[in-house]
Structures are given as structure tokens and as C-alpha cells.
Amino acid sequence: MNACFPRYRALCSFSDMLDLCRKNLNFILCLLMTCAGGLFLLWFIKAAGCDVVYTDYIRIVAEYLPDVTDPDKFFVPDILTRIPATFLQRLINVEFFSYSVTFDRICSAAGITGCALMTAIYMKKERLSALWFIPMAMVIFSLNKWEIILNGTAWAHVAAFSLFFLNYYLLDRYYQHETCQDIHGRAGQDMAKQRAKLDAGVTFEKLGKTGKKGRSLRLSLYILPFVILMFAGEYIASYAAIMIAAYGFCLLAVYKARKMAQKTACKGNFPEWNVYAGGLAVTLIVLGLYLLSRHFAVWEHAGATDMDIFEVMAEDPLFIPRLFIKSFAGVILGQQAIADFYGPAVPLSEFWILLIGMLVIAAYIFAILLYIRHRLWRISIYPMMLLLSGGLNHVLVTAARWIFLNEDYGLSSRYGAQFMIGIIGILLTFALYFKVCKSKDSDKVPKEKDSEKACKGKDIGGSLSRLLAAVFSALILSGSILTTKAELGIVPYREQNYEELRQVVLHYHDYDAQELADYLEWGKSKETMYEALRILEENRLNVFSSGLGGAAGALAQEKIP
Numbered sequence: 001m002n003a004c005f006p007r008y009r010a011l012c013s014f015s016d017m018l019d020l021c022r023k024n025l026n027f028i029l030c031l032l033m034t035c036a037g038g039l040f041l042l043w044f045i046k047a048a049g050c051d052v053v054y055t056d057y058i059r060i061v062a063e064y065l066p067d068v069t070d071p072d073k074f075f076v077p078d079i080l081t082r083i084p085a086t087f088l089q090r091l092i093n094v095e096f097f098s099y100s101v102t103f104d105r106i107c108s109a110a111g112i113t114g115c116a117l118m119t120a121i122y123m124k125k126e127r128l129s130a131l132w133f134i135p136m137a138m139v140i141f142s143l144n145k146w147e148i149i150l151n152g153t154a155w156a157h158v159a160a161f162s163l164f165f166l167n168y169y170l171l172d173r174y175y176q177h178e179t180c181q182d183i184h185g186r187a188g189q190d191m192a193k194q195r196a197k198l199d200a201g202v203t204f205e206k207l208g209k210t211g212k213k214g215r216s217l218r219l220s221l222y223i224l225p226f227v228i229l230m231f232a233g234e235y236i237a238s239y240a241a242i243m244i245a246a247y248g249f250c251l252l253a254v255y256k257a258r259k260m261a262q263k264t265a266c267k268g269n270f271p272e273w274n275v276y277a278g279g280l281a282v283t284l285i286v287l288g289l290y291l292l293s294r295h296f297a298v299w300e301h302a303g304a305t306d307m308d309i310f311e312v313m314a315e316d317p318l319f320i321p322r323l324f325i326k327s328f329a330g331v332i333l334g335q336q337a338i339a340d341f342y343g344p345a346v347p348l349s350e351f352w353i354l355l356i357g358m359l360v361i362a363a364y365i366f367a368i369l370l371y372i373r374h375r376l377w378r379i380s381i382y383p384m385m386l387l388l389s390g391g392l393n394h395v396l397v398t399a400a401r402w403i404f405l406n407e408d409y410g411l412s413s414r415y416g417a418q419f420m421i422g423i424i425g426i427l428l429t430f431a432l433y434f435k436v437c438k439s440k441d442s443d444k445v446p447k448e449k450d451s452e453k454a455c456k457g458k459d460i461g462g463s464l465s466r467l468l469a470a471v472f473s474a475l476i477l478s479g480s481i482l483t484t485k486a487e488l489g490i491v492p493y494r495e496q497n498y499e500e501l502r503q504v505v506l507h508y509h510d511y512d513a514q515e516l517a518d519y520l521e522w523g524k525s526k527e528t529m530y531e532a533l534r535i536l537e538e539n540r541l542n543v544f545s546s547g548l549g550g551a552a553g554a555l556a557q558e559k560i561p
Contacts, residue, residue, distance in 0.1 A: 029130035030120035037116055037141035041109035041149060048491045049150050050498030051102045052505055053532070053542050055521040056153040060090075061099075061532035066539040068094050077296035080289060083156045085230040098545035099536070104152025111155065112417065114162030116140045118169055119424060122382055123431070125173075132431040135473050138480035139423050143487035144334035145416035150494070158417050160231035164239055164389065165421075167224045171243070172382035174217050174275065175250055221279045225286045234294075234400075235418070238392045240287040242385050247280040249381065304403040312402065319407055322354065324398045327410025328364075329357035331419040332479030335411050337486040353411075356479075363472040364391055364422065367429040370465060376432050383428035390422015423476055430469040437466075505543050508533050 021028060053061060064073055068091045076082070089107065090099075097103045119136055148154045225243070232239055254273045305312070312319060333341075333348070333356060341348035364387065371377070371384055394410070397418065401409045504511065504519045511519070513526045522529050537544050 026130040027124035030133045033137045034116040038113035045105045048494040052502040058532045062528045080293035081297040099541040107155035108158045111158030111162045118165035128431045135477040142480040144483045147413035168385040236290045242389045243283045250276045323407040325357035328360035330411035334483040337483040367426040387425030393418040
């Protein structure tokens with residue numbers, strides 16, 4: 001079978017295929033759940049949405065349409081803050097789909113599914129049980145992200161998150177040096193013996209010769225940050241912070257491994273430090289390019305306060321801490337689940353929201369302590385990168401959104417995808433911990449007596465750790481289920497609202513400016529709003545592409561050749 005599948009030299013027997021499926025059963029189950037989640041999001045887009053522009057689309061239409069190929073709109077000093085990837089996607093959308101909001105929503109769904117796919121691939125590599133993928137899939141495909149899905153303008157950010165997952169995974173693979181070893185050669189066997197001598201230090205799971213795959217992996221680590229720069233926008237800050245920390249840790253790991261090798265007179269092919277140094281330099285270059293572009297950007301925040309942060313804290317010292325804590329609760333419970341927790345229009349109390357937020361913070365802290373105590377970095381740095389990335393997103397959202405003086409801002413579904421990253425990191429840490437404790441592979445099990453004792457449950461700490469991991473996982477799973485159930489209950493109403501909005505846009509001349517702005521959720525210039533609708537109408541885009549309504553539609557038909 002091994003000679004059959006990789007080289008396709010012969011057709012394998014049915015028994016060979018069954019054997020292959022049995023060996024990859026966990027991965028197959030994870031893929032099935034990923035596909036099911038992606039299809040669920042597509043169904044949600046169809047059932048809850050309607051193809052009509054509103055809110056942020058007004059600005060985009062007025063600024064970039066109808067001439068989406070105009071270079072003057074692309075080559076601007078603050079281009080990186082405008083997310084360059086959207087220019088190409090917008091061109092495709094206009095030319096082939098008449099500027100469809102549904103197309104943007106599908107791109108968002110694809111980005112979320114990409115996060116799930118990378119998680120499944122990582123779990124296959126680490127041979128983690130598919131049971132752990134169940135709460136992860138519920139978090140990834142939870143409808144606490146309904147707004148970021150239905151408001152398609154955020155599709156590039158979601159795509160960036162899936163690229164974060166990919167970049168973290170590739171760095172983790174190089175850290176483990178998985179693709180750089182000669183599996184069947186003597187070098188791999190020699191390195192296994194040498195690794196036993198290096199167990200007391202920080203070492204790599206697999207060491208060996210660098211081959212073609214290793215060179216491709218290094219090249220990917222250098223190119224991918226520039227690709228991410230085209231999608232990430234302001235989220236490049238959290239991405240860069242995590243990558244800088246990870247590269248710093250990898251450089252420290254190489255230094256300690258080499259130092260230990262010198263003490264034991266051990267010779268081996270360690271990953272070159274300059275690979276990590278090069279990746280660190282690329283990350284700093286990418287961050288610098290974005291900051292330079294941001295320097296030329298002009299930001300406009302409708303509804304922001306004129307007070308500075310010290311005035312806000314003097315007026316209400318607990319405002320910012322409450323905003324920060326509630327943002328963690330929003331990852332577990334969506335706004336609709338909170339509003340109807342005890343029944344229709346019977347919300348969850350402020351106390352319980354803050355308590356849930358503090359429990360999620362406790363889960364973050366517990367996962368970090370678990371990771372450190374059992375030295376899980378010897379196996380993988382991927383979970384910790386996700387965990388820290390999610391935690392940093394909470395900090396950034398709090399730092400950027402306090403200006404709106406709304407402590408429930410962190411509960412908004414528009415941040416569900418950003419915060420989800422940390423929850424996946426927590427669950428992967430738990431999964432690795434349970435796997436290490438049950439593993440019979442001596443290379444995987446920590447050698448420290450305290451850690452080994454805790455794994456075997458011979459002290460109260462080991463039993464408590466397993467119990468806490470199970471409780472936090474159950475909290476995450478139940479919160480995601482409750483949130484998705486609550487959002488599914490209002491799917492028909494969302495569809496009805498979008499259908500009404502479609503009719504409003506088709507007959508927008510029948511409404512006064514303020515009434516139209518309320519329907520479109522637009523709080524800025526009325527002139528910009530009318531300009532955007534005129535562009536759509538005259539160029540037969542979006543709602544005007546398949547049908548025109550009222551006197552405005554008749555007038556547009558006369559104007560359009």
C-alpha cells in the first residue's frame with residue numbers, strides 16, 4: 001500500500017483503502033465536520049441574508065465604484081490600510097457578479113472554513129482525537145459571528161485569520177523540523193539516539209538533513225507575511241507581535257539545544273538560527289510597511305467620544321475593566337443568547353456576564369500554566385501562538401473601542417472571529433495535555449518527576465487539572481451551542497429585514513434622508529449615501545442588476561444605453 005498511494009503505480013485493493021481509512025479515521029472525521037460546518041455557513045447565508053448593500057458598503061461603493069480598475073484609487077500612500085486584496089476581489093465581484101454582497105459573504109465563510117481546515121490538519125499531524133475537534137468546530141462555526149458573516153465587507157479580515165493559522169502552523173512544522181529529516185536514512189536514526197542525550201534541554205522533536213521540502217518551507221515562511229499584509233489591515237499588529245515572540249523563542253530554543261549538544265559532545269543537524277532570524281526580519285519589515293502606510297491614513301470614527309482615556313477612567317474607573325472582561329464573555333455567548341437567556345426578552349444579568357467573562361479569562365490562564373508546567377513547547381508551539389493571538393486581540397479591541405463608551409462593545413458578533421483564535425488555542429492545549437499524559441511514546445512524555453506524577457494522577461494536582469480542562473471545554477461547547485441555537489431562532493426575521501431593506505434601496509427616492517440612513521445603518525454624510533446609491537442604480541449593480549423599481553428605476557432605464 002505504501003508503494004501504491006504515494007506514487008500511484010497501481011490500484012490498491014479495497015482492504016488497503018479500508019486500512020488507510022482506519023489509520024486516518026480521526027482526520028477523516030475532522031474533515032467531515034469541517035465540510036459540514038462550511039455547508040452550514042452557506043445555508044445560513046442563504047437563509048438569513050438577502051443581496052443588498054448597507055452600512056460599510058455605502059462608503060466602499062462611493063469611494064471605489066464604478067471604475068474598479070482606476071489605478072489612482074489603488075496607488076495611494078495609505079494603500080495597506082485599505083487592504084489591497086479587496087481591490088482584486090472587488091474587480092471580480094463587479095465584473096462577474098454585479099457587485100454581490102452574497103459573493104463577499106461566501107468569501108467570509110471560506111475564510112472561517114479555512115481556520116477549521118488548518119486546525120484539522122494540525123490535529124492529524126499531532127494525532128489528536130477527533131473528539132477534541134467537536135468543541136473546536138462548534139466554536140469556529142458558531143453563529144456568534146453572524147454579523148461578520150452577513151456583513152461581507154469583513155471577508156478579507158476573516159481570510160487573514162485563516163492565513164494566520166497557516167503561518168503559525170508552518171512555523172511550528174519548521175520548529176519541529178518535520179519536513180527536514182531523512183525518515184528512512186541513517187541520519188534520522190542517529191538523531192533519535194542523539195536526542196535521548198539532549199532530553200534535559202530544550203530540543204526539537206525531529207532533527208535531520210535539510211531537503212527540498214525544507215527549503216520550500218523556509219521560502220513559505222518568508223513569503224507568507226507579505227501575502228498576509230495584503231489581507232490583514234490593522235490586525236497585522238497582533239499577527240506581528242505573535243510572530244516576533246515565536247521567532248524569539250525559536251532562536252532561544254536553537255541556542256539552548258546547541259549549548260546542550262556541546263556539553264554532551266553530540267553532533268547533529270540542528271535547524272539553522274538564520275532561518276528564524278530571517279523570518280523575524282521579514283516580520284519586522286512587514287510591520288514597518290504597514291505602520292508607514294498607516295501614517296498617511298485619515299481615520300474617521302462616528303460616535304466616538306471627545307474625552308481622553310484618563311477623563312473616562314476618572315468618571316468611571318471600572319468602565320474599561322468591564323469592557324475588557326465582557327469581551328471574553330462574548331466569545332462564549334452571543335448577544336442574542338444573552339438577550340433571550342431566560343426566555344424572550346429576558347436577558348442574562350450583568351453579574352453573570354462578567355462571571356462568564358472571568359471564567360474564560362481563567363481558562364486562558366489555566367491553559368498557559370498547563371502548557372508551561374508540562375513543557376508542551378517540546379511538542380509544539382502552535383497552540384500557544386493561537387492562544388496568545390486571541391488574548392492579544394481582546395487587548396487591542398479594548399484599546400481601540402473604548403472611545404465609543406459602550407462596555408458591551410466587546411460582545412458584538414463582529415469580533416467573534418478575532419476572539420475565536422484564542423479559544424482554539426486553549427482547546428488544543430488541553431488536547432495536547434491529555435495526549436501527553438496518555439502517550440506511551442517516551443519521546444513525547446515529559447521527563448520531570450512532578451510533571452510525570454501529575455499526568456498519572458498520583459497527586460491531587462493531576463486530577464484537578466484534568467477536571468478543570470474538562471469543565472472549561474464543556475463551558476465553551478455549551479456556550480457555542482446555546483449561541484448558535486439562539487441565532488437560528490431569528491434567522492427568518494433577519495431574512496425579512498434584508499428583504500425589506502432591498503425594497504427600500506430599490507425605491508430609495510421615496511424616502512427622506514434620515515429615514516433612508518436609518519434603514520441603511522449609515523451615520524455619516526448623507527451626500528455619500530446618495531452618491532453610492534446613484535452609482536449602483538446607474539451601473540445596474542447589486543439590487544439594480546436584476547430588477548429596478550419605482551420612478552427612479554424607470555429614469556435609470558432611460559439613461560442606461
